[in-house]
Amino acid sequence: MPIEFPCQYCRENIRVPDWGEGRRTQCPVCRRVLSIPAGHSVPKRPIQMRVVASEFDATRRLAEDQARRRLRTPVNACQGLLVLMILGSMASAVALLTSLLEGDYEVPSYSVTFFWISVCLVQSILGVVGIYGLQQALNLNSRIWSWTGVWISIVMGMLYVVMLPFAIWIVMVLRKPEVLDLFQTARGDVRGMVDAD
Numbered sequence: 280m281p282i283e284f285p286c287q288y289c290r291e292n293i294r295v296p297d298w299g300e301g302r303r304t305q306c307p308v309c310r311r312v313l314s315i316p317a318g319h320s321v322p323k324r325p326i327q328m329r330v331v332a333s334e335f336d337a338t339r340r341l342a343e344d345q346a347r348r349r350l351r352t353p354v355n356a357c358q359g360l361l362v363l364m365i366l367g368s369m370a371s372a373v374a375l376l377t378s379l380l381e382g383d384y385e386v387p388s389y390s391v392t393f394f395w396i397s398v399c400l401v402q403s404i405l406g407v408v409g410i411y412g413l414q415q416a417l418n419l420n421s422r423i424w425s426w427t428g429v430w431i432s433i434v435m436g437m438l439y440v441v442m443l444p445f446a447i448w449i450v451m452v453l454r455k456p457e458v459l460d461l462f463q464t465a466r467g468d469v470r471g472m473v474d475a476d
Contacts, residue, residue: 372399
């Protein structure tokens with residue numbers, strides 16, 4: 280039978296498998312790590328606790344709005360620059376392919392042309408992945424995708440220098456503890472359950 284107990288900090292009821300006794304878990308609401316007590320059930324929460332939870336939800340929504348506001352400008356700038364990079368790469372690939380098909384090159388330069396076409400395509404794919412990752416950062420959904428988008432922006436920023444300050448700006452915002460705490464955990468996990476040592 281699952282173990283159910285209240286969080287010491289936000290009073291949210293936490294439910295874990297019975298084999299989790301003595302281990303540690305993360306509260307799904309306030310994200311603090313708690314020790315799982317010996318198996319017992321908690322009676323239903325009184326109405327007062329719901330008020331505390333709704334106040335906590337309002338505070339969390341306010342913090343999410345502030346984080347999104349901080350991220351919006353640099354993320355939108357990086358996404359726009361990545362779109363321009365993708366368009367430029369695809370235009371270069373089309374121009375190279377067209378000149379190759381028209382026979383403007385001699386036979387030894389086919390390999391060089393195919394190399395640059397593949398570089399343009401890889402750059403475009405990285406740009407699409409970067410845009411997706413930056414959108415995840417803006418939505419505070421996935422920490423992994425967010426950092427993937429940021430690192431792609433940093434790498435592309437070394438090629439396109441205009442993007443680099445915006446990518447660094449995103450890193451500075453994402454590294455703040457209050458922003459890191461807002462990212463949602465993956466659905467269906469055991470909420471950060473780890474062994475107690």
